[in-house]
Amino acid sequence: MNAITDINQLPTPAVIVDLPTVRRNIASMAGYCRSHGFKLRPHAKTHKSLRIGQMQMEAGAIGLTVAKADEAAVMAGATDDVLVAYPAFDAPRAAILAELARIKMVRVSVDSTHAVDHLAEAARSAGTTIGILVDLDVGFHRTGVQSSDAALALAQHVDQTNDVRLDGIMFFPGHVFLPASAQEKPLADVSALLQETIQLWTRHGLSTSIVSGGSTPTARQSHHVAGLTEIRPGTYVYYDANCVAGGWCQLEDCAARVVCTVVSTAVERKCVIDAGSKTMTSDRRFDAPDTAGFGLLVDMPLARVSRLSEEHGEIELRGEAVPKLGSRITLIPNHICPCINLHDRIWFREDDGRFTRGVIDARGKIH
Amino acid sequence: MNAITDINQLPTPAVIVDLPTVRRNIASMAGYCRSHGFKLRPHAKTHKSLRIGQMQMEAGAIGLTVAKADEAAVMAGATDDVLVAYPAFDAPRAAILAELARIKMVRVSVDSTHAVDHLAEAARSAGTTIGILVDLDVGFHRTGVQSSDAALALAQHVDQTNDVRLDGIMFFPGHVFLPASAQEKPLADVSALLQETIQLWTRHGLSTSIVSGGSTPTARQSHHVAGLTEIRPGTYVYYDANCVAGGWCQLEDCAARVVCTVVSTAVERKCVIDAGSKTMTSDRRFDAPDTAGFGLLVDMPLARVSRLSEEHGEIELRGEAVPKLGSRITLIPNHICPCINLHDRIWFREDDGRFTRGVIDARGKIH
Numbered sequence: 074m075n076a077i078t079d080i081n082q083l084p085t086p087a088v089i090v091d092l093p094t095v096r097r098n099i100a101s102m103a104g105y106c107r108s109h110g111f112k113l114r115p116h117a118k119t120h121k122s123l124r125i126g127q128m129q130m131e132a133g134a135i136g137l138t139v140a141k142a143d144e145a146a147v148m149a150g151a152t153d154d155v156l157v158a159y160p161a162f163d164a165p166r167a168a169i170l171a172e173l174a175r176i177k178m179v180r181v182s183v184d185s186t187h188a189v190d191h192l193a194e195a196a197r198s199a200g201t202t203i204g205i206l207v208d209l210d211v212g213f214h215r216t217g218v219q220s221s222d223a224a225l226a227l228a229q230h231v232d233q234t235n236d237v238r239l240d241g242i243m244f245f246p247g248h249v250f251l252p253a254s255a256q257e258k259p260l261a262d263v264s265a266l267l268q269e270t271i272q273l274w275t276r277h278g279l280s281t282s283i284v285s286g287g288s289t290p291t292a293r294q295s296h297h298v299a300g301l302t303e304i305r306p307g308t309y310v311y312y313d314a315n316c317v318a319g320g321w322c323q324l325e326d327c328a329a330r331v332v333c334t335v336v337s338t339a340v341e342r343k344c345v346i347d348a349g350s351k352t353m354t355s356d357r358r359f360d361a362p363d364t365a366g367f368g369l370l371v372d373m374p375l376a377r378v379s380r381l382s383e384e385h386g387e388i389e390l391r392g393e394a395v396p397k398l399g400s401r402i403t404l405i406p407n408h409i410c411p412c413i414n415l416h417d418r419i420w421f422r423e424d425d426g427r428f429t430r431g432v433i434d435a436r437g438k439i440h
Numbered sequence: 441m442n443a444i445t446d447i448n449q450l451p452t453p454a455v456i457v458d459l460p461t462v463r464r465n466i467a468s469m470a471g472y473c474r475s476h477g478f479k480l481r482p483h484a485k486t487h488k489s490l491r492i493g494q495m496q497m498e499a500g501a502i503g504l505t506v507a508k509a510d511e512a513a514v515m516a517g518a519t520d521d522v523l524v525a526y527p528a529f530d531a532p533r534a535a536i537l538a539e540l541a542r543i544k545m546v547r548v549s550v551d552s553t554h555a556v557d558h559l560a561e562a563a564r565s566a567g568t569t570i571g572i573l574v575d576l577d578v579g580f581h582r583t584g585v586q587s588s589d590a591a592l593a594l595a596q597h598v599d600q601t602n603d604v605r606l607d608g609i610m611f612f613p614g615h616v617f618l619p620a621s622a623q624e625k626p627l628a629d630v631s632a633l634l635q636e637t638i639q640l641w642t643r644h645g646l647s648t649s650i651v652s653g654g655s656t657p658t659a660r661q662s663h664h665v666a667g668l669t670e671i672r673p674g675t676y677v678y679y680d681a682n683c684v685a686g687g688w689c690q691l692e693d694c695a696a697r698v699v700c701t702v703v704s705t706a707v708e709r710k711c712v713i714d715a716g717s718k719t720m721t722s723d724r725r726f727d728a729p730d731t732a733g734f735g736l737l738v739d740m741p742l743a744r745v746s747r748l749s750e751e752h753g754e755i756e757l758r759g760e761a762v763p764k765l766g767s768r769i770t771l772i773p774n775h776i777c778p779c780i781n782l783h784d785r786i787w788f789r790e791d792d793g794r795f796t797r798g799v800i801d802a803r804g805k806i807h
Contacts, residue, residue, distance in 0.1 A: 084532040084807045118750060140751040141714075159751060160703040163714075163766055165451040184706040187765040208706075215752055216704040216712055247749070336527040337583040339551040339575075339590075345583055347508075347530075350778050352806050355722040382614070383485060383778055384507040384526060384806070385582055398554040399530055411717050411750055415781075417804045437784045439719050439751070440451045 086348040088419040094328035116307030121435035126151030142166035143438035162188035167195035180204035182243040196236040206243035213247035241283030313409035314369040356408035368404040453715040455786040461695035483674030488802035493518030509533035510805035529555035534562035547571035549610040563603040573610035580614035608650030680776035681736040723775035735771040
């Protein structure tokens with residue numbers, strides 16, 4: 074069963090990716106970047122798919138971003154330019170990345186001299202060079218050096234180390250996971266810190282040829298951040314219920330949906346679908362973690378997926394008629410990236426309406 | 441790299457399953473069942489592994505339990521007797537199960553005449569018979585018929601339908617996911633409802649040769665439930681942080697652990713490990729969902745995994761020294777079953793201390 078025409082023939086739960094919508098999302102983000110002079114380096118964590126990565130590259134992306142070394146090795150099949158936006162310096166990862174750097178452009182973002190030294194050592198062993206971006210914490214407080222001065226010190230260390238090359242600055246504004254209307258102030262702070270850092274590096278003769286920002290929530294506000302050269306949004310390719318809730322997309326932009334079957338209606342005011350946490354993840358909706366439920370019910374606006382077991386999704390009905398046993402229900406996941414990672418296969422809806430089997434090439438690549 | 445001796449050689453994040461502990465857990469639950477005259481039908485959802493399933497069968501299990509049809513097809517490699525504790529009646533699943541029923545004992549738990557009719561039709565097409573357990577809701581309110589009378593009516597329907605065979609009653613006491621000390625009252629209610637149902641069926645000449653209870657939290661209280669013939673615990677084979685928190689096991693019984701590497705210490709009072717929600721799941725701890733963090737830090741009793749991204753686990757240090765970059769940290773997941781489902785491979789720690797590669801045979805089988 075490699076291509077089918079009737080959605081009701083798909084075994085459920087089935088993840089469906091609507092390619093016309095994906096194409097529109099890719100073109101729209103590429104257009105935004107072009108119009109503001111940014112380069113686009115999409116994060117492949119959302120789709121983990123060579124086919125989608127190639128579509129992004131064909132639409133003008135300059136390369137792809139990944140988090141882990143094994144993902145880099147896979148996604149290099151779709152691009153010659155890979156950024157590992159992760160401190161991937163331990164021996165097994167550094168070896169994989171150094172090997173890859175012999176045939177592709179490889180950059181890694183780091184926040185320690187320890188990481189620089191280990192990557193340099195691996196590059197030296199492989200007879201190659203790895204590009205380094207200094208990871209600057211702009212407010213999410215996860216990774217990243219803690220000040221402009223610390224960024225300068227780390228940049229100077231990179232500059233003085235053989236077998237690595239200083240390429241610029243990377244940051245992740247994860248703390249601006251906020252409705253678009255609330256982003257102005259935190260993005261102004263990000264902008265100020267970046268300006269300060271860039272000026273400091275310039276005064277010391279260091280290059281900031283790349284200043285790489287990221288994230289779908291803030292992507293279309295990037296022109297308010299001074300000094301930025303590129304962005305790394307990932308989720309925008311499919312979007313999800315979080316993005317709808319944050320106002321970062323419209324419902325119709327959600328390209329990935331999960332089609333489920335109703336397997337039980339025995340309990341009053343409830344129906345059970347065959348999609349639980351093994352299909353959807355347990356990720357909650359950022360704006361209403363305790364009340365929004367696990368995914369957006371496209372055709373049942375009042376109902377709520379109130380509880381997930383591993384294989385059961387319990388839908389609390391609130392005014393809707395009880396769906397028939399065996400009927401289909403469609404959901405938009407709260408967080409599409411880890412959801413895609415759960416699935417061995419997805420179904421692409423092609424331009425002609427047929428469904429073809431999709432492979433998640435970099436699924437489960439956690440090393 | 442199929443067998444290694446030094447744990448520090450494993451690429452991280454690495455799931456390690458300690459086989460001596462698994463063997464002890466399997467023997468202990470088998471011993472409990474023997475001493476009370478229960479049969480044991482472990483739920484394979486926790487390990488999804490033919491090797492572990494075979495160990496359970498060798499220790500006296502009468503068969504294995506699964507949730508989905510594709511899991512049944514895989515786990516049938518370890519047993520001749522499979523119970524699908526799930527209303528798996530839609531056409532693709534019914535066809536898989538009917539085919540399997542030609543060579544193995546297959547039973548399915550259902551809560552609707554619709555499900556019975558569809559399974560019967562599939563069994564007829566395959567020229568076989570499927571055993572049916574009536575799913576009785578004992579208080580979790582997820583699936584299951586809602587009363588003894590409803591159970592009787594469904595049992596009578598099964599009894600009058602060709603190509604299926606009435607084998608008894610199944611229930612899942614998911615609402616007794618409570619500390620052992622708080623289980624007495626709800627289990628007494630379960631016991632009373634079961635007694636009433638069994639007596640009703642007996643008066644109507646219907647067989648209850650199987651009365652199947654389940655779940656690790658209540659497993660060792662099963663002798664307080666009258667009428668039970670078998671139990672279906674799953675998690676007991678590995679246990680997890682939820683089980684420690686609920687008092688259903690000791691820390692030393694936790695057979696599956698995740699070994700991680702420290703990749704960043706740039707942010708004060710924090711360290712970041714290379715295990716996020718793609719390694720651990722976002723499942724929270726049942727007794728303290730907002731405060732306990734994402735997994736139990738075996739060697740850092742004061743610290744807490746306070747936030748997960750997909751590839752980052754942020755550990756909030758509370759008094760501990762900051763771990764060295766590149767050093768290893770070990771975690772016990774909150775909920776081991778969906779965690780195992782995230783991994784393409786695990787590492788078995790053999791009796792001789794070597795680590796061998798393990799396959800999760802039924803990983804990702806959601807159909």
